[in-house]
Amino acid sequence: MISKEGKDMKPFVVNFSDIGIDFKGNHIVRKYNDIKHIFKTTDPTLERENPVIYEVFEGPIQEKEGELMFLITILYPGTVNGEFFMTKGHYHTVENTAEVYLGLRGKGLILCQTKKGEFEAVEIGPNKVVYIPPFWAHRTVNISDEPLIFFAVYPAHAGHDYETVEKEGFKKRIFRGDNGILFVEQ
Ligand SMILES: O=P(O)(O)OC[C@H]1O[C@H](O)[C@H](O)[C@@H](O)[C@@H]1O
């Protein structure tokens, strides 16, 4: 059996597919009204319907040093007046911790930035592994018309610092353009 007490843990396997994930950990659901402040504009229809923008299925792992948290994120397609659906984004509270993403379905961008002001946008999708080094904040944007699904793993004690991102924002926002995507300075 899987126990959250590390000392009792045994190797285990979990299954996931497009229709079901048997991770017995936290299930985090972020709806439009929970995160609407991260978008440049608001949309009254989305406010009324309050759809799920993304959900995260975390593995049954204790948040302590030595463990690796793993998870699946499903980021649904859509825009807020042209600005693609995205995650809140965060730095790790323990800043010198990295993260690895593996794209499973759909197509997205991971916006990364440092407190020194560096900014990078990298692609995520099937057959792409993205490495986010320590000290880089990360936010995922779904630039496709289907759910963007990816697997991620990071040191389980890393923690999430959302406040810095809420204060400073990311340097660029991603909008649907007539011929693809548009990077808009915040
Ligand atoms: O935590 P958010 O910025 O809302 O993003 C949602 C999730 O995205 C990624 O999958 C990270 O690995 C998770 O740690 C995070 O919880």
Ligand SMILES: [Fe+2]
């Ligand atoms: Fe992270």
